Structure formats: C-alpha cells, structure tokens
Amino acid sequence: MKPGKCLALTGIAITGALTLAGCGSSGSGGSSGSAGSSRAELSVGASYMPRPVSADMAAGFLTITNRGGTKDELTSVTSDSAGDITMHRTDGGAMEEVSSFEVPAHGQLVFKSGGNHLMFEKLKRRPDQGDTITLKLKFAESGPLTVEMPVKSATYNPSTGH
Template sequence: MRHAVPAAAALAGALALTGCSGSGADSGKAGLSVSSPYMPQPVSADMAAGFLTITNEGTAEDELTSVSSDVAGRVTMHSTVGGAMAEKSSFAIPAHGRLVFRSGGNHLMFEELRRKPRQGQTVTVKLTFAESGPLSVEMPVKSATYNPSTGH
C-alpha cells in the first residue's frame, strides 16, 4: 500500500501536465469573419464613417486592436453610449459572439481622407486583432443616406 500512494500521486501529476500541454494546441482559438461592411458616401472632404459586423465562431475571445485603410491617414474606433461618443483603443469580441459597428452605435471613423470615396467604389480596410491574424475587408461605399435595415 505504501508504494501505491506515491505511484498514484506521480500518475496524477503526469495526467495534469498532459492536460496542460494539450490545451493550447487545438482549443481556445477565435474564429473570426466579417459581414455587412459599408461606408456611407462621406459628406465631408476629410472624414467618413464605416460599419461592419465581426463574428467570432471560435472558443476564445479576441480583441480588435486597430483598423487602417489606404484611403485615410488614420482610422479610429468609437463607441456610442447614451448619445455620447468616445474613442476606444480596442474592442473585445467574445467567443461565440459578435462585435457590431452600426450607425448610432460603435463605429469606425476614417480621418484625414486622402481621397473622397464615392458611391459604387470600395475601400480596403485592414483589421488587426490581439490574437488572430489580420483581416482585409472590401468595404463598399453606399449612398450617404444608406440604411441597411431599409436597404437604402
């Protein structure tokens, strides 16, 4: 019986280490995709807004840490809560969840426009994440009054 306790403890320790080493390889990854991207044709010569939805079908949270585009000197991320807009340095994307950028809510601001995008054109946007690789998105430019819920 004396030999059984150390052997059981050694086996339990080995199993615990095996469990730890296998947990990072296949599980715990975000599975990100983008849908419904669009930019209303800007009414200003130097600023535009952008909207899209990022869906995470993975088992781990990720974080949108930056956005860039060749059409703008910089792209900033903003939240809108109770009518107050605040610039954010990142947005969490929960596992099995979504991050939605929409008119009146979270949104992207394209600042210092290098050219004014026109309806019918597309703008390339690069999304950078804390854990996942970057995603490039083609964002169509819609009419200035476009509303996705009505289609115009």
C-alpha cells in the same frame, strides 16, 4: 449500392464541402482559426461606408463574428484610403474614442450607425457611392483580416438595403 446512388451521394458530399469552404474568406472579410478549435474564428460581414458628406472624414460600419471558443480583441484598423482610422463607442449619445474592442467567443462585435463605429480621418480622396475601400483589421490574438468595404449612399439603411 447502385452506381446512380453512389454518384448522387458523391455529388451531395462535394456540394457540402464547397458550401463549407465558402464560409471562410470572402471579398468582405476572412477567417482565422480552424473549425472546432478553442481559438477565435473571425469573419467580417455587412461592411459599408455611407458616402461621406465631408471631403476629409467618413464613418464605417461592419460586423465581426467570432465562431470560436476564445474571445479576441480588435486593436486597430488601417487603410491606404485614410491617414488615420479611429474606433469609437457611443453611449447615451456621447461618442468616445477607444483603443480596442472585445470580440466575444461565440459572439459578434457590431459597428452600426448610432453605436460603435469607425472614423476615417484625413481621407486621401473623397470616396463616391459604388467605390470600395480596403481595410486591414488587426487583432490581439488572430491574424489580420482584409475587408472590402463598399461605399453606399449617404442615406443607406442596412435594414432595408436602401
């Protein structure tokens, strides 16, 4: 093989390895488990908190993705920014607090406006747009994930980015 071709293939291999490494932990989530295992492989994305209208309560939204072959369960969420964080399910307009949510194997758990959501209660201070709230997500089987949740405008729409 010519030296130029070998160098090009090495560059492609390094780029591929770096791309795969970027799929793990990031500022907006993390991962647990190993590629190809039957364990849950969790990551978090699309997290945000609309700027709260109330000084002591806020909502939070995010998506937990499980690329692994085993389901897991989100059992609690904590943050130094709030006295308590509860998890809620909304069915037919009725909101109900739940103690856990299943994260299906090869699936997602979505928290969105009008659906499943987090409620931040007893806020230590009212977060402003541009702030970041740090959360710790705890699971039944996997290790905890730390998530950086940005505070967006009160009217933020994730589908438009505004």
